[in-house]
Amino acid sequence: MQLTLSRKEQIEQTATALFKSKGFSATSMRDLATALGIEAASIYSHIKSKEEILQRVCFRMANEFFEALAKAESAPSSATEKLKNAIVAHVLVLTSNTAASAVFLHEWRHLSEPFLADYLLLRDQYEARFRSIIKEGIANGEFTVPDEKFAVLTIFSGLNWIHTWYNPAGKMTPVQIAENLSAMLLNGLKNNNN
Amino acid sequence: MQLTLSRKEQIEQTATALFKSKGFSATSMRDLATALGIEAASIYSHIKSKEEILQRVCFRMANEFFEALAKAESAPSSATEKLKNAIVAHVLVLTSNTAASAVFLHEWRHLSEPFLADYLLLRDQYEARFRSIIKEGIANGEFTVPDEKFAVLTIFSGLNWIHTWYNPAGKMTPVQIAENLSAMLLNGLKNNNN
DNA sequence: TATACAACCTAACGTTCGTTAGCAAATTAA
DNA sequence: TTAATTTGCTAACGAACGTTAGGTTGTATA
Numbered sequence: 001m002q003l004t005l006s007r008k009e010q011i012e013q014t015a016t017a018l019f020k021s022k023g024f025s026a027t028s029m030r031d032l033a034t035a036l037g038i039e040a041a042s043i044y045s046h047i048k049s050k051e052e053i054l055q056r057v058c059f060r061m062a063n064e065f066f067e068a069l070a071k072a073e074s075a076p077s078s079a080t081e082k083l084k085n086a087i088v089a090h091v092l093v094l095t096s097n098t099a100a101s102a103v104f105l106h107e108w109r110h111l112s113e114p115f116l117a118d119y120l121l122l123r124d125q126y127e128a129r130f131r132s133i134i135k136e137g138i139a140n141g142e143f144t145v146p147d148e149k150f151a152v153l154t155i156f157s158g159l160n161w162i163h164t165w166y167n168p169a170g171k172m173t174p175v176q177i178a179e180n181l182s183a184m185l186l187n188g189l190k191n192n193n194n
Numbered sequence: 195m196q197l198t199l200s201r202k203e204q205i206e207q208t209a210t211a212l213f214k215s216k217g218f219s220a221t222s223m224r225d226l227a228t229a230l231g232i233e234a235a236s237i238y239s240h241i242k243s244k245e246e247i248l249q250r251v252c253f254r255m256a257n258e259f260f261e262a263l264a265k266a267e268s269a270p271s272s273a274t275e276k277l278k279n280a281i282v283a284h285v286l287v288l289t290s291n292t293a294a295s296a297v298f299l300h301e302w303r304h305l306s307e308p309f310l311a312d313y314l315l316l317r318d319q320y321e322a323r324f325r326s327i328i329k330e331g332i333a334n335g336e337f338t339v340p341d342e343k344f345a346v347l348t349i350f351s352g353l354n355w356i357h358t359w360y361n362p363a364g365k366m367t368p369v370q371i372a373e374n375l376s377a378m379l380l381n382g383l384k385n386n387n388n
Numbered sequence: 389t390a391t392a393c394a395a396c397c398t399a400a401c402g403t404t405c406g407t408t409a410g411c412a413a414a415t416t417a418a
Numbered sequence: 419t420t421a422a423t424t425t426g427c428t429a430a431c432g433a434a435c436g437t438t439a440g441g442t443t444g445t446a447t448a
Contacts, residue, residue, distance in 0.1 A: 029435080184339070244406065
């Protein structure tokens, strides 16, 4: 556990919080400087450009999601369990840093090429891993879904909204959230006991 | 059915498309003017400010959602049917204009006061209507959910992602999407027939 | 003690931004 | 035919933007 952040990391963290709350475009370098208590020009002793911050946040988060998914997939089990593990892994990354997650999920479109293309490729690869779990579940009868693309979209939409309301100081722990979400996505709202 | 749009409506429509694809802040009045084939200054013969466009889109969509929900709620039925009707109504509004929906859902934070406060109040009122349907379903045993706030959040996240992938020229009709979504949210992925 | 480096400063650059003023042409209504 | 309205133009405003240049200070290293 690193106790002290380098100045560059401090800048990135502060910028991420601003990007989440105001958006990338609406956050000026002068806003960021004010939040850091320095002048806007001083930031350029540490970073090359405003977009560099966005790039670093987006690709660092992409890495975290892939690593978490790899661990979740490693234990061979049923599609149901695989999906549940993948959902839990995804939620844990999301809740571990809601600001960076929000930027990763919503501000990526401000990346310039070739970063934008790289980002979209990674995202598609990530979603494909979920699709194949669902396909497996459909094939062996665990799941009943009209369309696996549709199912994946619904799962991700449920997951990727968490950062807007998750509060680390709230009642639910990340694991509880993940368990509830996967239960709801797998079983639905309906009471199936009667 | 109105066949010709007033110039003001054309501007609003073109702006909405740009706001969806680039975001409000990243869309300049000169971008909008270029898309319309006129000069930026000419736009001000029709509107007062850039934000006025955003305000009109946001509150017009809010109205549409409320009206659709009112109709869906009018027929007294079970909580399950009420919820399904409300979901269908919501999806139909979303798919009827994905650009305006995207702006409504994602660009509202660029509203200035007092419009921002008004918007947030409306949104909370709308969500409260869904919460009360869920509460009713929990109370009479139709639903089994750990937390109704959590359930509503998950429902909305599933619904409000549609605009990112829905294609009017695609295979699924809005009604089919709505039916599939409500089925998935109510019953989950799991095959409950065995 | 001398050197290097990290961190920040002031001043300013060229650009883009939303918007206004004032005017002209075309279309519609009286 | 005249008047009003709609729709657009050019030119320009002040402000904000991302960024660069060049210099100063304090701290850690040799």
